[in-house]
Amino acid sequence: MTEPAPVFTSGVDHERLTAQLRFVLEVDKLKRILRRNLLVDGSRRENDAEHSWHLAVAARVFAEYAPEGTDIEHVVELLLLHDVVEIDAGDTFVYDTAASESQAERERLAADRIFTLLPEDQAIRARALWDEFEARETSEARFAKAVDRLAPMLANWHTDGGTWKQFGVTKEQVLEKVKIISEGSEALGSYALALIDDAERRGYLRRG
Amino acid sequence: MTEPAPVFTSGVDHERLTAQLRFVLEVDKLKRILRRNLLVDGSRRENDAEHSWHLAVAARVFAEYAPEGTDIEHVVELLLLHDVVEIDAGDTFVYDTAASESQAERERLAADRIFTLLPEDQAIRARALWDEFEARETSEARFAKAVDRLAPMLANWHTDGGTWKQFGVTKEQVLEKVKIISEGSEALGSYALALIDDAERRGYLRRG
Ligand SMILES: [Ca+2]
Numbered sequence: 001m002t003e004p005a006p007v008f009t010s011g012v013d014h015e016r017l018t019a020q021l022r023f024v025l026e027v028d029k030l031k032r033i034l035r036r037n038l039l040v041d042g043s044r045r046e047n048d049a050e051h052s053w054h055l056a057v058a059a060r061v062f063a064e065y066a067p068e069g070t071d072i073e074h075v076v077e078l079l080l081l082h083d084v085v086e087i088d089a090g091d092t093f094v095y096d097t098a099a100s101e102s103q104a105e106r107e108r109l110a111a112d113r114i115f116t117l118l119p120e121d122q123a124i125r126a127r128a129l130w131d132e133f134e135a136r137e138t139s140e141a142r143f144a145k146a147v148d149r150l151a152p153m154l155a156n157w158h159t160d161g162g163t164w165k166q167f168g169v170t171k172e173q174v175l176e177k178v179k180i181i182s183e184g185s186e187a188l189g190s191y192a193l194a195l196i197d198d199a200e201r202r203g204y205l206r207r208g
Numbered sequence: 209m210t211e212p213a214p215v216f217t218s219g220v221d222h223e224r225l226t227a228q229l230r231f232v233l234e235v236d237k238l239k240r241i242l243r244r245n246l247l248v249d250g251s252r253r254e255n256d257a258e259h260s261w262h263l264a265v266a267a268r269v270f271a272e273y274a275p276e277g278t279d280i281e282h283v284v285e286l287l288l289l290h291d292v293v294e295i296d297a298g299d300t301f302v303y304d305t306a307a308s309e310s311q312a313e314r315e316r317l318a319a320d321r322i323f324t325l326l327p328e329d330q331a332i333r334a335r336a337l338w339d340e341f342e343a344r345e346t347s348e349a350r351f352a353k354a355v356d357r358l359a360p361m362l363a364n365w366h367t368d369g370g371t372w373k374q375f376g377v378t379k380e381q382v383l384e385k386v387k388i389i390s391e392g393s394e395a396l397g398s399y400a401l402a403l404i405d406d407a408e409r410r411g412y413l414r415r416g
Contacts, residue, residue, distance in 0.1 A: 002248055005365050007402035012273075012395045024266045025362065028248040031258045040210055040236040050239045053261035057288050058232045061330065065220075073281040076288075080265050122269065154233065157213050187220045194215035 001026060001117075016119045023117040029087045036093045036167075037152040042159040048083040048091065051151070055079045059147045065187035066143040078133045078144040081126055085110035094152075094177065095169050107134075136183075146184025149177045150192055157195055161204030170208035171200050209234060209325075224327045231325040237295045244301045244375075245360040250367040256291040256299065259359070263287045267355045273395035274351040286341045286352040289334055293318035302360075302385065303377050315342075344391075354392025357385045358400055365403055369412030378416035379408050 004021035008014060033048040056076045063072040083091075088110035092103040115126040133141050153174070156162035164174065174196050182189025199205055212229035216222060239257040247254055264284045271280040291299075296318035300311040323334040341349050361382070364370035372382065382404050390397025407413055 002366060005403050005406055007399070007406045009395065009399040009402050011398065017395075017399065020269050021362075024262075024269055025248055025366065027265060028262065028363075031247055031254070031262075032249070032251065039239055040233055041240070043240065046239070047258060049261045050255060050257035053257045053264070053288065054232075054236065054239075056261070056264065056284075057235060060285070060288070061228050061232055061326070073284075076264075076281075076284060077268070080261065080268070080284075118269070154229070155236075158210060158233065187217065187225075190219065191215070191217040191225065194217050195213050198213055198215045 019119045033086045035091045036163045037155045038159050040158045055147050065185045067139045070139045074140045075144045082133045142184035146181040149181050164204050168206040171205045172208045227327045241294045243299045244371045245363045246367050248366045263355050273393045275347045278347045282348045283352045290341045350392035354389040357389050372412050376414040379413045380416045
């Protein structure tokens with residue numbers, strides 16, 4: 001772990017600020033966690049930090065497609081933290097069933113370690129946000145997850161099939177992810193469905 | 209420019225969604241705009257997209273150090289978009305005076321092009337956010353800028369002087385940036401000042 005500079009700041013609770021700095025420095029590591037999918041221009045794999053930024057922007061742009069009453073600022077907050085656990089647990093490819101089984105436990109341990117770097121009140125709040133995202137019981141969490149699932153589909157379509165082609169993903173497998181998008185946003189779900197139909201026509205998906 | 213997939217989505221204003229997708233795909237390019245500073249572990253240069261994510265997280269963590277009444281969700285919104293103009297204008301090193309002079313004009317042209325990819329109502333709103341950040345007249349913009357200025361100082365301290373050493377930056381030059389931090393947050397300004405004093409003791413700054 002990277003320790004904050006041992007400098008004293010007047011008028012501030014030193015221990016509290018140090019804990020906050022420790023967290024901010026620790027999550028810098030998310031910039032080095034690589035996902036499977038490529039950037040939209042195909043030049044390299046995407047990392048979790050830039051991915052989280054892109055989702056936050058996309059969530060705001062697509063806000064009107066969230067169910068009425070969805071708090072978009074809360075969606076952004078969920079998205080900013082949703083992947084932080086991958087600093088310890090790594091990125092799990094959504095079509096890798098074996099890894100997905102152990103993923104939940106590895107991510108819980110990561111959440112236990114990383115969020116508790118923060119002062120207790122902030123640790124509790126950050127953990128609650130991550131739990132909310134994972135549970136997908138609020139419309140904010142469902143919309144956040146929808147945007148999270150849509151983004152790699154856009155990248156795959158724009159890189160001639162990307163990870164679909166690379167890993168021989170079938171239309172049936174992708175349609176399960178489209179279902180998650182539809183649960184968060186009817187409009188984005190429709191778009192994803194049209195995109196997948198088009199991807200199939202273009203031969204980006206393996207015939208199951 | 210990357211054109212969205214030409215697929216029709218039922219029940220949605222096709223032209224509007226296409227404009228939104230065009231913007232979301234376009235800003236993917238921010239992931240390829242490199243800043244001067246390194247990641248906290250020194251492994252490589254940071255890009256603007258992951259930088260924007262890190263600032264948004266840091267702004268939330270440090271929220272209590274913003275002046276009373278500061279709307280942190282608005283700060284996050286400012287930070288998510290503040291560097292998007294660098295897709296066209298490139299990153300300008302904060303200690304590069306010559307480049308800084310032409311920077312304002314290049315960034316304005318970039319804002320004209322990039323934000324107008326969005327549907328008009330969203331383009332107006334995004335442009336207003338960017339103008340607000342640049343003007344630093346609201347406490348939200350000043351706090352956002354403070355976090356933006358603090359982050360590379362943290363990275364420099366943690367990489368044995370980083371860009372300060374690389375480009376022979378003096379303490380006086382850094383203190384001008386600390387002033388901007390203090391204008392957004394007294395506490396973060398005090399911290400930055402203590403950090404710079406310590407950096408000087410460690411020989412990370414050139415004697416002016
Ligand atoms: Ca900048």
